[in-house]
Amino acid sequence: MIRRYVLDDTDALIAIWEKANAFAHPFLPEAFVTQVARDMRELYLPNAETWVLEDAGQAVGFIALVGNEIGGLFLHPSRHRKGFGRALVDHAVALKGSLQVEVFKENTSGRAFYERYGFVSEEEYCHGPSGHVAVKMAMPAG
Numbered sequence: 001m002i003r004r005y006v007l008d009d010t011d012a013l014i015a016i017w018e019k020a021n022a023f024a025h026p027f028l029p030e031a032f033v034t035q036v037a038r039d040m041r042e043l044y045l046p047n048a049e050t051w052v053l054e055d056a057g058q059a060v061g062f063i064a065l066v067g068n069e070i071g072g073l074f075l076h077p078s079r080h081r082k083g084f085g086r087a088l089v090d091h092a093v094a095l096k097g098s099l100q101v102e103v104f105k106e107n108t109s110g111r112a113f114y115e116r117y118g119f120v121s122e123e124e125y126c127h128g129p130s131g132h133v134a135v136k137m138a139m140p141a142g
Contacts, residue, residue: 002091005050005062012059013052013074014040020061020074024107032130044071053088055079063088070101073110080109089117098139105133 005013017040021033048064048071061075061084070092075084092099103110105124119137127134 001054002051002088003054005045005052007046009052009059009062010041010045013045013050013062016059016061016076017072017074019076023077023080024110025104027104027106027132028130035129048072051088051091053084055084060084061088063092065092065096068096068099070099073101085113086117093139100136100138102127102134102136104130105135111135111137 014037018037021028021036025033044064048066050062050064052059053061053063053075060079061073063073064071070089073085073088075088089099099119101114101119103114104127105111111121114137117139119139121135121137123136124133125136126132
């Protein structure tokens with residue numbers, strides 16, 4: 001089941017983010033991760049259009065949208081490669097149409113997921129706050 005985020009979801013989603021972030025982004029500096037954890041709680045979750053994926057009544061992942069951009073897609077690592085990420089992106093596409101996303105170049109599992117979905121790389125740049133290369137990806141129109 002996919003439903004809208006409510007404030008009571010915050011702790012569960014932060015816990016999912018911590019596990020997913022450690023899995024996908026082990027290369028990120030600790031100070032950057034600490035700041036993002038704070039921002040998740042205070043800025044990102046409350047201000048993005050966030051959708052929660054539940055399995056057996058328990059939150060297992062979420063997608064946060066800012067317009068037609070995926071600001072974050074995080075699944076508990078135990079739920080990877082089981083169709084949950086695709087279900088969240090399918091939900092976002094149904095709401096917004098063609099989407100964009102930015103992924104760290106070193107996040108090979110994340111980039112592979114988006115490529116399998118049909119996203120194409122458009123640009124690489126240095127993500128200043130982390131010091132790592134990010135890749136802007138987009139779904140082809142239509």
